Amino acid sequence: MNEQLLLENIRGVLIRLEDTIIFSLLERAQFRQNAVVYARGAMQGIPAGDSLMGYVLHETEKVHARIRRYTSPDEAPFYDDLPEPVLPPLNYSDCPIHPNQVNLTSGLREVYEERIVPHICDEGDDGQYGSSCVCDCACLQDMARRIHTGKFVAESKLRADPDRFLPLVRGRNVQGLMTAITDTTVEARVLQRVFRKAGAYVSDLAGESLRPKLSPERVADVFSRWLIPMTKHVEVQYLLERGDGLE
Amino acid sequence: MNEQLLLENIRGVLIRLEDTIIFSLLERAQFRQNAVVYARGAMQGIPAGDSLMGYVLHETEKVHARIRRYTSPDEAPFYDDLPEPVLPPLNYSDCPIHPNQVNLTSGLREVYEERIVPHICDEGDDGQYGSSCVCDCACLQDMARRIHTGKFVAESKLRADPDRFLPLVRGRNVQGLMTAITDTTVEARVLQRVFRKAGAYVSDLAGESLRPKLSPERVADVFSRWLIPMTKHVEVQYLLERGDGLE
Numbered sequence: 001m002n003e004q005l006l007l008e009n010i011r012g013v014l015i016r017l018e019d020t021i022i023f024s025l026l027e028r029a030q031f032r033q034n035a036v037v038y039a040r041g042a043m044q045g046i047p048a049g050d051s052l053m054g055y056v057l058h059e060t061e062k063v064h065a066r067i068r069r070y071t072s073p074d075e076a077p078f079y080d081d082l083p084e085p086v087l088p089p090l091n092y093s094d095c096p097i098h099p100n101q102v103n104l105t106s107g108l109r110e111v112y113e114e115r116i117v118p119h120i121c122d123e124g125d126d127g128q129y130g131s132s133c134v135c136d137c138a139c140l141q142d143m144a145r146r147i148h149t150g151k152f153v154a155e156s157k158l159r160a161d162p163d164r165f166l167p168l169v170r171g172r173n174v175q176g177l178m179t180a181i182t183d184t185t186v187e188a189r190v191l192q193r194v195f196r197k198a199g200a201y202v203s204d205l206a207g208e209s210l211r212p213k214l215s216p217e218r219v220a221d222v223f224s225r226w227l228i229p230m231t232k233h234v235e236v237q238y239l240l241e242r243g244d245g246l247e
Numbered sequence: 248m249n250e251q252l253l254l255e256n257i258r259g260v261l262i263r264l265e266d267t268i269i270f271s272l273l274e275r276a277q278f279r280q281n282a283v284v285y286a287r288g289a290m291q292g293i294p295a296g297d298s299l300m301g302y303v304l305h306e307t308e309k310v311h312a313r314i315r316r317y318t319s320p321d322e323a324p325f326y327d328d329l330p331e332p333v334l335p336p337l338n339y340s341d342c343p344i345h346p347n348q349v350n351l352t353s354g355l356r357e358v359y360e361e362r363i364v365p366h367i368c369d370e371g372d373d374g375q376y377g378s379s380c381v382c383d384c385a386c387l388q389d390m391a392r393r394i395h396t397g398k399f400v401a402e403s404k405l406r407a408d409p410d411r412f413l414p415l416v417r418g419r420n421v422q423g424l425m426t427a428i429t430d431t432t433v434e435a436r437v438l439q440r441v442f443r444k445a446g447a448y449v450s451d452l453a454g455e456s457l458r459p460k461l462s463p464e465r466v467a468d469v470f471s472r473w474l475i476p477m478t479k480h481v482e483v484q485y486l487l488e489r490g491d492g493l494e
Contacts, residue, residue: 016277019448023270030263045333052314052334057312067303067377086292087299127337129406130314200447201266 006096007160010152013074017146018190021227022198022219024142029214032126037133038113053113056133057140076103076148078140097155098242102125105144105232111226112140119221120214137163146227150234157181158239161247169244177236187228195220254407258398260321264396265437268389268428268474269466272367273380275406276461279373284380285360300360304382304387323350323395325387344402345489351481352391358473359387366468393474397481405430405486407492409493416491424483434475442467 036042036052043052050058058079061070065082068076073095117136155181158165168176198219283289283299290299297305305326308317312329316322320342364383404427405412415423445466 019270020274023266026424027267044335056314059313060307063303063306063310064377064381066306067299067380069377069381087376088291129334130311130316130319133314134311134316 006152007156010149010156013149014146014153014190015193017142017149017221018194019197021142021146021222022194022201024135024139025219026198026201026214028117028132028139029122031121031128031132031135032124033091033117033121034125034127034129034132036125037129037136038117041103043129052129053133056130057137060137060141071098074145074149076105076144078105078144082157097151097238098245100151100238100241102148102151102234102237102241104147104230104237105140108143108147108230109140111230112136112143112226116222116226120218122213126188135162143227147230147234151229151238153231154181154235154238155242157235159246165239166244166246169239169242172240174236174240177242178232181232181235187224190228191220191224194223197208253399254403257396257403260396261393261400261437262440264389264393265441265470266444268386268393268469269441271382271386271389272466272469273448273461274443275379275386276367276369277365278368278375278379279371280364281372281374281376281379283372284376284383285364288377292435294312299376300380300383303377307384307388312465320344321392321396321399323352323391325352325356325391339375344398344485345492347398347488348486349395349398349481349484351394351477351484352387354480355390355394355477356387358477359383359390363469363473369460369464389405390474394477394481397478398485400478401428401482401485402489404482405489406493408416413491413493416486416489419487421483421487424486425479428479428482434471435492437475438467438471441470 018215038051038053040051040054041048043055046052046055061077061079061082065077065084067087068085068087068090070077070082071085071089071092073092116139159171161180164180165177167173168180195216198216199216202214202216285300287297287298287301288295290302293299293302308313310326311317312324312331313333315332315334315337317324318328318332318336318339320339343395363386405416408427411427412424414420415427442463445461445463449461449463
């Protein structure tokens with residue numbers, strides 16, 4: 001795949017994922033924070049050491065692992081003890097990124113539980129634990145895909161300007177790489193677009209006098225404070241791990 | 248709960264579910280029909296007698312059953328061999344509907360696989376089986392909730408006009424009940440709203456030059472041809488099963 005096509009492809013995937021994430025956040029925000037679902041050991045009947053949300057996420061990942069979700073190079077699971085796929089493997093030999101182990105899901109889960117949920121949901125407990133957890137899994141899985149798509153973004157940036165990137169990779173210059181991958185114009189455009197789309201969805205709901213609990217500002221905050229920085233973190237980690245090969 | 252409150256609540260739930268369903272359909276329509284995922288026994292590695300999609304749906308329902316999803320009176324599972332909840336039961340004594348066994352999921356699944364998927368997805372096979380199936384599960388679960396919310400709609404209609412409904416229930420007058428629950432003005436309003444919302448979502452995607460494969464007309468068709476009639480079918484079945492009690 002040539003670089004221009006790669007970049008356009010990734011751009012399409014990221015824009016599409018914005019909608020998915022915005023919608024998942026709006027769904028989760030129907031329910032209160034329900035902090036107990038994130039507390040390890042707090043819920044009777046759940047395996048010791050995990051929370052109710054973790055249990056649902058773990059079980060969901062087991063199902064998805066069996067249909068080979070995590071063999072896809074843009075996926076990264078939250079759990080590392082998943083079963084083997086029951087389906088035959090797909091051929092990813094056309095995949096433009098290098099093999100790598102970059103997986104920032106544990107940080108994402110922590111940020112989600114401790115920062116994002118309190119930012120998007122009303123305080124308190126409404127007893128809707130199962131529904132909250134199902135929404136949480138969707139949010140986390142969508143966000144994980146978004147940030148790990150950073151691997152493709154990084155690869156395309158490196159290929160577009162190897163003279164700039166390869167010395168930084170060779171020197172393991174984290175700060176230099178962060179500066180090189182940062183495009184503040186693109187970031188501002190993402191935030192404007194997210195704000196606009198979230199506003200359109202919310203006003204559609206509000207127009208029917210339903211509780212529009214989640215403001216477009218807060219949706220955009222999720223991207224500016226957490227998702228964009230974590231995506232960039234994936235980009236830098238990926239570049240450091242892939243090394244300076246250019247085939 | 249008084250009748251007016253009940254009706255307003257249900258209306259809010261249904262409008263909210265419209266958005267969820269529209270979004271699930273748009274997500275599924277990213278992929279081709281991939282008919283092989285619905286063919287029983289076609290996929291190596293999947294338990295004999297079920298399709299890949301059925302496998303994913305079944306396994307997902309097992310996870311959700313353990314967190315008591317199907318103890319909720321607005322839920323109806325597609326499979327009847329699900330495990331018991333690991334969480335303690337919730338108290339649904341305030342639930343306004345009567346205990347009942349109405350479950351139209353097998354008809355919904357058939358209609359979805361044979362009519363709805365071909366209506367919303369491009370023909371052919373893109374190999375994205377796992378992603379298609381995950382989207383299918385979301386579509387089916389969201390649609391199942393929508394049609395079974397008909398139980399609440401029917402209960403509120405009966406309570407609002409018992410003099411009209413109770414003789415029809417006593418006489419098991421299916422045609423009379425169908426006429427009594429039908430409100431063509433409300434149906435037209437639902438379709439207009441779905442059309443408008445689907446148009447807004449699709450144009451948001453199209454504005455970014457992404458493939459807007461699914462037209463607002465086709466989304467509205469899903470409601471007019473299948474979801475609204477199935478919801479009304481649930482309403483009538485529920486009324487026949489609940490009987491003529493008025494507590």
